[in-house]
Amino acid sequence: MNKKTILLVDDDRDLVESNRQLLESEGYMVYTAFDGKSGIEKAKEVKPDLMLLDVMMAHSTEGFDISREIPKIPELKRTPVVMLTGIRQKMHLPFGFQPDGTWLPVKAVLEKPVLPEKLMEVIRQYAG
Amino acid sequence: MPRKDEGVRRRMVKNRKVPKAVILRLTKYFTWSQEQLEDGEEWISSQDLAEQLSINGATIRRDLTHLDVQGVTNKGYNTKALRDVLDAFLGADRNWKVVVVGAGNLGRALTLHGDLARQGFRICAILDTDGRKIGAMIGHLAVRHLDELPDIVAKENVFVGVIAVPSEAAQSVADMMVVSGIRGIFNLSLKHLIVPEWVQISDGRLVAGMLELAYAVKEHLPEG
Numbered sequence: 001m002n003k004k005t006i007l008l009v010d011d012d013r014d015l016v017e018s019n020r021q022l023l024e025s026e027g028y029m030v031y032t033a034f035d036g037k038s039g040i041e042k043a044k045e046v047k048p049d050l051m052l053l054d055v056m057m058a059h060s061t062e063g064f065d066i067s068r069e070i071p072k073i074p075e076l077k078r079t080p081v082v083m084l085t086g087i088r089q090k091m092h093l094p095f096g097f098q099p100d101g102t103w104l105p106v107k108a109v110l111e112k113p114v115l116p117e118k119l120m121e122v123i124r125q126y127a128g
Numbered sequence: 129m130p131r132k133d134e135g136v137r138r139r140m141v142k143n144r145k146v147p148k149a150v151i152l153r154l155t156k157y158f159t160w161s162q163e164q165l166e167d168g169e170e171w172i173s174s175q176d177l178a179e180q181l182s183i184n185g186a187t188i189r190r191d192l193t194h195l196d197v198q199g200v201t202n203k204g205y206n207t208k209a210l211r212d213v214l215d216a217f218l219g220a221d222r223n224w225k226v227v228v229v230g231a232g233n234l235g236r237a238l239t240l241h242g243d244l245a246r247q248g249f250r251i252c253a254i255l256d257t258d259g260r261k262i263g264a265m266i267g268h269l270a271v272r273h274l275d276e277l278p279d280i281v282a283k284e285n286v287f288v289g290v291i292a293v294p295s296e297a298a299q300s301v302a303d304m305m306v307v308s309g310i311r312g313i314f315n316l317s318l319k320h321l322i323v324p325e326w327v328q329i330s331d332g333r334l335v336a337g338m339l340e341l342a343y344a345v346k347e348h349l350p351e352g
Contacts, residue, residue: 065300091278091308
């Protein structure tokens with residue numbers, strides 16, 4: 001049986017590495033990218049079963065742009081995206097935010113730091 | 129609060145959906161009734177409004193039904209009462225704190241524009257990402273970095289933001305405003321902005337307005 005593939009897009013290389021180890025130990029094939037632009041290129045190349053996407057990368061809200069870009073790319077339009085972000089803590093935001101049809105077309109928003117079991121629960125839910 | 133003997137009765141109906149075109153005309157009635165009040169005019173008729181604003185009288189009367197305003201026979205509407213009703217309906221009777229993002233020429237001009245403050249829109253911060261602009265004074269405000277937006281919004285209880293940045297940066301600024309808790313965005317860029325349903329957008333439409341004007345002028349120019 002083919003392994004499910006996950007693309008991690010985050011500029012925090014340490015976090016990417018620890019999430020890679022976690023996901024590989026759970027039997028997933030993991031690809032990585034460290035900014036939004038290369039994340040999209042990698043996604044086109046590997047067509048992942050799920051994309052785990054950070055927000056604050058090249059600029060403070062790059063992840064929002066990428067999440068809106070993905071559904072416009074024909075080969076990626078069905079790729080589920082889960083947002084994993086520390087923006088609330090870093091920018092002292094008064095409240096969290098949720099997936100939104102057009103503004104934030106992702107399956108779920110997880111706030112860093114996220115417990116491994118919570119992360120896996122969401123990944124299994126949307127990547128299978 | 130207007131009294132019945134002033135010829136105006138008002139009943140604010142929350143959540144009543146008023147078409148955008150009507151809102152646009154109501155803002156015109158508001159500014160005109162304000163001018164009339166300043167000129168000492170006690171009464172305004174719908175005919176006066178129609179002639180001065182080049183809007184059909186029946187349209188005006190229909191628009192004012194959204195406010196549940198009633199005039200007095202042979203006199204029209206009491207100017208102050210009408211202004212007050214429109215003021216409350218449009219939310220101009222509140223003091224709104226506003227943040228402006230973009231300290232270029234447009235943002236500067238807006239920040240220094242006295243009429244906004246007179247209408248209750250007090251600009252409490254102007255922000256940018258350009259290091260050369262940070263700290264520069266515009267009126268009595270020092271330009272602050274965009275990263276400070278969430279703190280300013282929370283501390284100053286700001287609900288309204290103005291985007292005065294180039295199109296390519298506008299969506300990113302809108303996203304920052306959304307996550308900071310801004311509920312209404314006046315968009316002076318040319319970019320069509322995507323925001324959640326609970327954030328309201330008003331487009332300045334500078335270029336669209338000029339294009340409409342160009343088309344209208346072109347249509348009325350003599351041929352040849």
